[in-house]
Amino acid sequence: xxxxxxxxxxxxxLPAAHAAPPVNMMEATVPMKAVRLGAHSYxxxxxxxxxSSENQGFMSNAGFVVTRDGVVVFDALASPPLAExxxxxxRKVTRQPIRRVIVSHYHADHFYGLQIxxxxxxxxxAHRAAEGATRSEGAAARLAQRKEVLFPxxxxxxxxxxxxxxxxxxxxxxxxxxxxxxxHVGPAHSSEDMAMLVREDRxxxxxDLVFRGRVPFVGDADSRAWIAALDKLIALxxxxxxxxxxxxxxxxxxxxxxxxxxxxxxxxxxxxAARDLVPFDEAYxxxxxxxxxxxxxxxxxxxxxxxxQYLRLEQEGAGE
Numbered sequence: 001x002x003x004x005x006x007x008x009x010x011x012x013x014l015p016a017a018h019a020a021p022p023v024n025m026m027e028a029t030v031p032m033k034a035v036r037l038g039a040h041s042y043x044x045x046x047x048x049x050x051x052s053s054e055n056q057g058f059m060s061n062a063g064f065v066v067t068r069d070g071v072v073v074f075d076a077l078a079s080p081p082l083a084e085x086x087x088x089x090x091r092k093v094t095r096q097p098i099r100r101v102i103v104s105h106y107h108a109d110h111f112y113g114l115q116i117x118x119x120x121x122x123x124x125x126a127h128r129a130a131e132g133a134t135r136s137e138g139a140a141a142r143l144a145q146r147k148e149v150l151f152p153x154x155x156x157x158x159x160x161x162x163x164x165x166x167x168x169x170x171x172x173x174x175x176x177x178x179x180x181x182x183x184h185v186g187p188a189h190s191s192e193d194m195a196m197l198v199r200e201d202r203x204x205x206x207x208d209l210v211f212r213g214r215v216p217f218v219g220d221a222d223s224r225a226w227i228a229a230l231d232k233l234i235a236l237x238x239x240x241x242x243x244x245x246x247x248x249x250x251x252x253x254x255x256x257x258x259x260x261x262x263x264x265x266x267x268x269x270x271x272x273a274a275r276d277l278v279p280f281d282e283a284y285x286x287x288x289x290x291x292x293x294x295x296x297x298x299x300x301x302x303x304x305x306x307x308x309q310y311l312r313l314e315q316e317g318a319g320e
Contacts, residue, residue, distance in 0.1 A: 026152045028081035030058045034089040035248075038201025040178060041065050042093065043242045044077075044086060051078060051109060057150045058082055060109040063205050063242055064090050065198050067176025070099035073122070074196050074205040075244075076113035078146075079153040083113025087120070098122045099175065102182065103163060104207030104244060105190040106133040108142050112154060114161040126163035127184050130192035134160035167194070181236070185209055185229035187222045189244075193229065197236050204238035204252065212246040212255050214296040216262065218305040220312055223263045230260040262292065270310040280310045 034042045043063035047055040057078035064086075065072045071090060076083050090098065101117045103126040104110055114124055133139060139160060146154040171182040179199040186193035189208040196205045209229060211217065218226070233241075234256050241252030249255040273283030284306055292298055 026081055028056050028058065028079070028085045028153060030056045030082075032058065032082075032085050032089065034064075034093060037240045037242065037248055038198060038203040040067065041198050041201045041203040041240075043205075043248065044089065045247060046077075046109075046245060051146070051149055053150065056082065056153050057109065057112075057146070060245055061242060062086060062110075064093075064098075065178065065180075065201075065203075066094045066096060067178045068096075069176030070097050072175060072180065072196075073098060073101045073117060075104050075110045075207070076101055076117055078109040078112050079150060080113055080116050080158060081153045083116035086113070087116060096176075100125060102126075102194060102196055102205075103130065104194050104196075104205070105186070105192050106130045106139075107190065107208070108146055110207070110244070112146070112158060112160070115159045118161055123165060124161060124163045125165050125167060125182075127186065127192040127194050128166040128168050129186060129190075130163065131166050132162075133192070134162050183232060183236070185232055186225070188226035188229045189216075189221055195233060197238060202237070202239035204233065204236060204241045206233060206241055206243055208244035209233065210241065210243040210249075210255055210259050211297070212241075212243045212249055214246065215292055215298045215301045215305070216259055217297070217301045218263065218266065218309065220308040223267050223309055223312070224316075227260055227263050227267075230256050230263075234260075265291075266305060266309050267313065270306055271313045274310055274313045280307055283310065 032044050034044055036042050043061055046059040046061050049055060049059055051057045051059055060078060062075040062077050071094060077086060098117055098120050099122060101114065101122050101124050103124060118124065143160060167182065169184050173180050181197040181199060183195045185195050193207055193209055195207055195209060234253060238252045241249040241255060269287045284303065292302060
């Protein structure tokens with residue numbers, strides 16, 4: 001009788017035991033590799049293109065720095081499974097605890113993995129301008145969109161976490177003998193943009209302030225402030241620059257200057273058109289874009305950039 005009851009209980013429990021794992025535990029299967037760019041500094045490079053089921057949302061970069069007292073992570077990637085995969089790579093390098101995560105900005109591809117690091121006891125830092133970003137209507141709409149595009153890697157179990165500590169501005173700190181310079185470089189790509197320099201390695205994690213090798217997405221960002229932010233990063237004189245998207249740069253000044261010059265060109269041409277009351281379509285067609293036309297993302301980003309900056313410069317009183 002006891003054996004019969006046990007067998008019956010086994011049949012009842014069998015479906016649950018063999019059920020698919022919770023969707024929030026779905027493993028990310030995209031390739032991800034930790035690349036060492038300094039004595040202590042590493043990064044992982046996202047795949048090209050927009051977030052999709054094909055790349056599982058892995059289209060942005062993240063990094064980590066190993067000190068003798070713990071690990072500092074820069075950005076948490078676009079989903080909990082991607083963050084889990086990043087933690088696995090960190091564990092192949094060191095058993096040191098992950099103590100801190102610096103969020104460059106609160107766009108979905110950079111912070112949706114925070115809950116994984118939080119569960120490991122890491123403290124989340126971001127700039128004060130990001131406070132409340134997870135509770136906005138825009139954040140809710142973006143999460144709904146990502147659940148559709150990136151299911152099952154982003155699902156109902158994905159939580160949008162705010163920072164444990166909001167920074168008021170530039171902040172320097174030391175951990176395990178290494179010195180970190182956090183620099184507020186917004187409003188630019190976002191209001192809360194943060195960059196991080198590892199002084200001993202001279203490795204700069206720049207977030208989305210630099211889109212290397214492609215036309216950046218500027219949208220309606222404050223291009224004047226963005227230009228000032230790039231000057232701030234140029235002054236840090238990094239040896240290696242890790243952008244928010246794309247390959248690292250070993251000639252960071254050139255890439256920083258390129259992005260700055262593009263923004264200046266955009267402001268100059270659209271600002272002049274706004275001052276002269278030239279309609280946007282006419283101004284766009286009359287502008288010589290030949291320096292940028294062959295670059296990746298020109299067709300997707302440039303006209304949008306120009307139009308939004310034209311409108312912004314009108315509102316600024318035609319800028320310059």
